Amino acid sequence: MNVLTKSKKYTGVYYRKKDNGDLSYYFLYRNSNKKNVFHKVGLKSQGISEQYVSELRSETILELKNGELPKILRSSKLHKITFSEISDYYFDNRITRSNERRRQLYLVRLKPEFGDMNIYQIKPSHILNFRNKLVGILQPHTINLYIELMSTIFNYFSKHRNIKIENPTLKVDKLKVNNTRKRILTLSEIELLFEELKDDFMLKLFCSLCLCTGGRKSTVLNYKIKDINLEHRTINSFDFKNQSSYISFIDDRTYELLKLRLLSVYDINPNTQLVYVDGVKDLTRWINRQLKIIFDTLFNFGLEPTDSQNRVVVHTFRHTLLSHLGMKGINSQLLQKISNHKDSSMVDRYVKLDENTGRKEIIDVWKKKDL
Secondary structure, X not given: OOOOEEOOOOOOEEEXXXXXXXXXXXEEEEOOOOOEEEEEEEEHHHOOOHHHHHHHHHHHHHHHXXXXXXXXXXXXXXXXXXXXXXXXHHHHHOOOXXXXXXXXXXXXXXXXXXXXXXXXXXXXHHHHHHHXXXXXXXXXXXXXXXXXXXXXXXXXXXXXXXXXXXXXHHHOOOOOOOOOOOOOOOHHHHHHHHHHOOOOHHHHHHHHHHHHHOXXXXXXXXXXXXXXXXXXXXXEEEEOOOOEEEEEEOOHHHHHHHHHHHHOOOOOXXXXXXXXXXXXXXXXHHHHHHHHHHHHHHOOOOOOOOOOOOOOOOHHXXXXXXXXXXXXXXXXXXXXXXXXXXXXXXHHHHOOOOOOOOHHHHHHHOOOOOO
């Protein structure tokens, strides 16, 4: 076997003499993983010279120093990787409790937009265009979730496959999010809602669980039979946002519904989902669609789709419970325990005066006085 011979004129340039007398040229460089690599350039008979190899080596080293993918690798099989491939790698290897929800986010928007694209060709401009197309269609928080997931997929693949990839999402600003919600349901509106749901047991159970626990949608849909303790009227909740478990309490309406739910299960399996609809694969989307029709009919008439502060959505249930507790005079420590907020400042907005405070005083100011 012919050995590599170092060039006497150019640093890092090598050649191998073939049996037919032709020369095969290589250059040595250190890749992004700090490993020495010999790259084959071509044959002297093809017009390759030592000077050309040296210039190509210098260009490659400069590209690596700038954090770029070298030109010599852009057409290699190793670097013809699509976003779908790295996404599949992420979902197959990083198993978390919120994995299925994240996969749905990917399938709905990210895969159709970026799935077939080479990861080295996805630029910040592509993501910016994607973000701007969704403005006015989705809430800013939801759009940010898509970009955050994309960033996570890039970072995970780069770290665990030990491949240097420029994460294009890092150069795209997130949209500003106004999380302030003004709308809460009154007690009469809640009764109106349950009257509307009287013939749909699972939707009624879902809404009742939301209103009594204050849990986020992902928390409520994760409830299993093993989480219920009817004797103590408690239920074990898991907060996917904060990745923590806590105890929630069951009110009378939910208690009666849960007893009926348990009676409907013939072979009780502790891991059976509490909220379940036969034949529905994506329960989250199904519930969103069903309740949107009801919310728009009962509460959202005339409101713009982007009016997140005043529209009733599933998260309104959480806001409603905490607001009513605050108006009852519940202190911030107890509210934080019930809501499982990490930051105590997040519950301060719920600690309000009783809704009737000041009513009499206002009426008296403008009350017509007897002459």
